[in-house]
Amino acid sequence: MEPAQKDRTPFSDIDGLSDQMSEIVLEAITEMARHPEILRIRQTALDMLRPAPGQRLLDAGSGSGEVARLLAxxxxxxxxxxxxxxxxxxTAAAVGRHDGSNVRYLTGDVAALDLPADSVDGVWCERVLQHVDDADATIGELLRVTRPGGRLCLVDTDWGSLAFDGMPGGLGAVVMAHVNGHFTPRQFDMGRTLRRRLVAAGLRDVTTTPVTCLFTSPESAAVILPMVNPRVPEAAWATPPGLRDEWLACVDAAGQSGTFLAVLTIWVAVGTKN
Incomplete structure (x- = not known):
């Protein structure tokens, strides 16, 4: 794990996790890839990136390879x-799921790619920049390897948009005060900054689309939101004793009554390199 990709969230250093947490995170990546709201976001991003036959594309922060295979x-x-x-x-999990398409799986740092300049026709980078120390430098590296006229597609979360209903608001505020920067990265507002960053980097024809994810059950939300997932062990929480269980009991009660609601905005931004 390179320093540019270190942070406090479990997704930032999967190889450094305990076996239990590593299994949970790998399972979460798989479940997220199947979630209807993530599929909707990815369809939006595909429509904006417009991958074409014969192109050489980079999936920077490719996870278990679902998007890479879709792009292929x-x-x-x-x-x-x-x-x-x-x-x-x-990466090993991605290789194990390979479908025979024209994907090459590599382990590396997206902030320091082992690729020559102007070597790809486009880049997809999904929910990665929120975890890096210097998002602008990372965007610069993605642009370095993109040929002129190539397109850069960034997808990232605005954790500041996360909102709940159906549970006591005061309790939710206390919980979020403890889990912000733990379950959510320090760059909690990354999604909303993507347009500014692409414009500042000199890209042209920058377009942005906010996609609001809607979760009307705790089970659906738990796939994306670790703070409502009871499978995340207590040791992984940063809350005082008893607060986790109190919060999850309220989440469960809201689910049982049909009043649970969570919303989260994820942004897609695309621009063309001059």
Missing amino acids: ARVGGAGEVLAVDHSSAV
Whole structure:
């Protein structure tokens, strides 16, 4: 794990987790890839990136490879997708799920890519920048490897938009005060800053789309939101004794009564390199 990708969230250093937490995070990555709201976000991003046959694309922070394989289907046999992730465990999981498409899986740091300049036609970077220390420098590295006229597609979360209903508001505020920067990264507002960052980096034709994820049950929300997931062990929480159990009991009660609600905005931003 390179320093540029260290943070306090479990997703930031998967290889450094305990076996139990590593299993939970790997399972979460798989479940997220199947979630209807994540699929909706990815469809929005695909429509904006517009991958084409024959292109060579980079999936920077590729996880278990679902997007890389999706991109490979778009670029076809004449194209190629480079799937780069900092975690060797996640990369191994991606290789194990390979479908025979034209994807090459690599372990590496998205802030210091082992690729020549102007070597890819486009970049997909999903929910990665929120975890790096210097998002602008990382964007600069993604632009370095993108040829002129190539497109950069960034997808990231605005954790500041997270809101709940159906549970006591005061309790939720106390819980979030403890889990912010623990379950959520320090760059909690990354999604809303993507447009500014792409404009500042000199890209043209920058477009942005906010996608608001809606969760009307604790089970659906738990796939994306660790603070409502009872499978996350108590040792992983940063709350005082008893607060986790009190909060999760309220979440469960809201689910039982049908009043649970959670919303979270994830942004898609695309621009073209001059």
